[in-house]
Amino acid sequence: MAQYSEQLSGIFQALADPTRRAVLGRLGKGPASISDLAKPFDMTLPSFMKHIHCLEDSGLIQTRKEGRVRTCTIEKQRLAVAEEWLSAQRALWEGRTDRLEQFVTTARNKENSK
Amino acid sequence: MAQYSEQLSGIFQALADPTRRAVLGRLGKGPASISDLAKPFDMTLPSFMKHIHCLEDSGLIQTRKEGRVRTCTIEKQRLAVAEEWLSAQRALWEGRTDRLEQFVTTARNKENSK
DNA sequence: TGAATACTGTGCCATAAGGCAAAGTATAGC
DNA sequence: GCTATACTTTGCCTTATGGCACAGTATTCA
Incomplete structure (x- = not known):
C-alpha cells in the first residue's frame, strides 16, 4: 500500500506535464516510434526522451526496441x-x-x- | 485551452504527493482547520502550509480564515x-x-x- | 494585560525536474 | 564499407519542490 501510493505519485507526476499528456493522447490512437512522437514538439531528442522515461517509469507506457527503432505503446490499465x-x-x-x-x-x- | 492545460498540470501536480492526497481524503469527510489537517503528519507547520497552498493554487481546495483559524474545504468540481x-x-x-x-x-x- | 494558540513570513538547504549541446552507438540502406 | 538514421549517453545549467529553523503577527482566553 505504500507501494500503491508511490505508484499513484508516479502516475500523477507523469500526467502533470502537457508534453507527456499530449504523448499519451497520441498513443491513444496507436503505437508510435520515439521520433514520430517527438516531431510535434519544439524540443531536442534527449529532452524528449526524459519525458518518455518518465512515462515508462510510471507504467503509463511500455516501449520495445526493434532494430534501431523504439516503439511506444500505451498501457491502459x-x-x-x-x-x-x-x-x-x-x-x-x-x-x-x-x-x-x-x-x-x-x-x-x-x-x-x- | 492553454489555460485548460495549465489547470490540468496544476491539478495533477497537486495529486502527485501523498501528503496532499491524504489531505484531500480527509477533507472529503468535511471541512477542517490547518492544524487539524496537519496533525497526522510528521512535518513542521510551514512545510505543511506549502502543501495547503499548492492544493489551493490548483483549485482543489478553498480556504477561509475566521479569527485565527483557517478552515479548508474540498472543491469538488x-x-x-x-x-x-x-x-x-x-x-x-x-x-x-x-x-x-x-x-x-x-x-x-x-x-x-x- | 499577559500568555497560549494558530497560523504566517523569511531565509536557507538539498534534491528533482526539465531543458540544452555535443559526442557516441547501433542499425539500415546504398 | 560508407552514410544516414534513430536513438543514447554524458555533462551542464536553471528553476521548482519539499523540507527545515526561527522569528513574527493576530486572536483568544484567563
Missing part, C-alpha cells in the same frame, strides 16, 4: 489506477456508491492510510 | 476536471463513447492541441 483513486474520492465525499463503484472497492482505504 | 481528462483518454483509445461520454464532449480536443 495504468491510467485506470488514477481513475480508481479519483472515483474513490468522489464516492467518499458524495457519501454514496455511484456508477463508478466498480473502481472504488479496494482503492478507497489504501491511500488514506498514506 | 475541480477533481472532475482531472476525471474528465482521464475519461476522454479512455474514450479515445477505446474508440467508443462509453458511460462517461458526458465528460468527454469538450475535453477531448483541448488537450491534444497541447
Whole structure:
C-alpha cells in the first residue's frame, strides 16, 4: 500500500506535464516510434526522451526496441489506477456508491492510510 | 485551452504527493482547520502550509480564515476536471463513447492541441 | 494585560525536474 | 564499407519542490 501510493505519485507526476499528456493522447490512437512522437514538439531528442522515461517509469507506457527503432505503446490499465483513486474520492465525499463503484472497492482505504 | 492545460498540470501536480492526497481524503469527510489537517503528519507547520497552498493554487481546495483559524474545504468540481481528462483518454483509445461520454464532449480536443 | 494558540513570513538547504549541446552507438540502406 | 538514421549517453545549467529553523503577527482566553 505504500507501494500503491508511490505508484499513484508516479502516475500523477507523469500526467502533470502537457508534453507527456499530449504523448499519451497520441498513443491513444496507436503505437508510435520515439521520433514520430517527438516531431510535434519544439524540443531536442534527449529532452524528449526524459519525458518518455518518465512515462515508462510510471507504467503509463511500455516501449520495445526493434532494430534501431523504439516503439511506444500505451498501457491502459495504468491510467485506470488514477481513475480508481479519483472515483474513490468522489464516492467518499458524495457519501454514496455511484456508477463508478466498480473502481472504488479496494482503492478507497489504501491511500488514506498514506 | 492553454489555460485548460495549465489547470490540468496544476491539478495533477497537486495529486502527485501523498501528503496532499491524504489531505484531500480527509477533507472529503468535511471541512477542517490547518492544524487539524496537519496533525497526522510528521512535518513542521510551514512545510505543511506549502502543501495547503499548492492544493489551493490548483483549485482543489478553498480556504477561509475566521479569527485565527483557517478552515479548508474540498472543491469538488475541480477533481472532475482531472476525471474528465482521464475519461476522454479512455474514450479515445477505446474508440467508443462509453458511460462517461458526458465528460468527454469538450475535453477531448483541448488537450491534444497541447 | 499577559500568555497560549494558530497560523504566517523569511531565509536557507538539498534534491528533482526539465531543458540544452555535443559526442557516441547501433542499425539500415546504398 | 560508407552514410544516414534513430536513438543514447554524458555533462551542464536553471528553476521548482519539499523540507527545515526561527522569528513574527493576530486572536483568544484567563
